[in-house]
Amino acid sequence: MEPGQLRSCLGRFATGVTVVSYTHDDQPRGATVNAFSSVSLDPPLILVSLARTSRACPLLQDRPFTVNVLSSRQIGVAMTFAGRPDQAAVIEWEHGRHAPRLRHTHATLECTPWRSYDGGDHVLYLGLVEAIAIRDSEPLLFYGGSFHRRGEGLDSSGRSTRGSTPIALPLQVEAMEELSREFVAGWI
Numbered sequence: 001m002e003p004g005q006l007r008s009c010l011g012r013f014a015t016g017v018t019v020v021s022y023t024h025d026d027q028p029r030g031a032t033v034n035a036f037s038s039v040s041l042d043p044p045l046i047l048v049s050l051a052r053t054s055r056a057c058p059l060l061q062d063r064p065f066t067v068n069v070l071s072s073r074q075i076g077v078a079m080t081f082a083g084r085p086d087q088a089a090v091i092e093w094e095h096g097r098h099a100p101r102l103r104h105t106h107a108t109l110e111c112t113p114w115r116s117y118d119g120g121d122h123v124l125y126l127g128l129v130e131a132i133a134i135r136d137s138e139p140l141l142f143y144g145g146s147f148h149r150r151g152e153g154l155d156s157s158g159r160s161t162r163g164s165t166p167i168a169l170p171l172q173v174e175a176m177e178e179l180s181r182e183f184v185a186g187w188i
Helices: 003-010 056-060 075-081 176-187
Strands: 018-024 027-033 036-041 044-051 065-069 107-119 122-134 140-143 146-150 168-170
Touching (some): 018 056, 044 056, 056 122
Antiparallel strands (some): 107 122, 146 168
């Protein structure tokens, strides 16, 4: 199987968009990651997967981190932390109990390190969730190589609850194809 085929197949799974933030050299840092998952409610554990080649990967080892679930208004933030700086992006930090957090996110999960595992060309980091915050906003989604915002809810038969509005509405971003390759690389 060719990696491009697998990447294309994995791109059919819609995900949220997160920035994993941490402190390095007394400065807040972060990396855009869509390979994020819940693991356990008791104890409260989550998982993030970082490519071994990423700058953030070795810096997350044994370090508290925050998973910042981005809102649909934070495409520029996602681009910036994916290594494609957006001059219009406003990066605002807050002090968390354990790790820095981004402001104006959809949700945050502050974590202390639990375990890390070999994941082939990635490292899987499990974090013990110590604090959360939830905000009333629209999440930023990633699907099929593009950013999207949430569309309509579906009823039990799969029909839109708002008539003819599309299920997912793509958001226009320059250099999306190149960013998509980098962003989806977090999956494999």
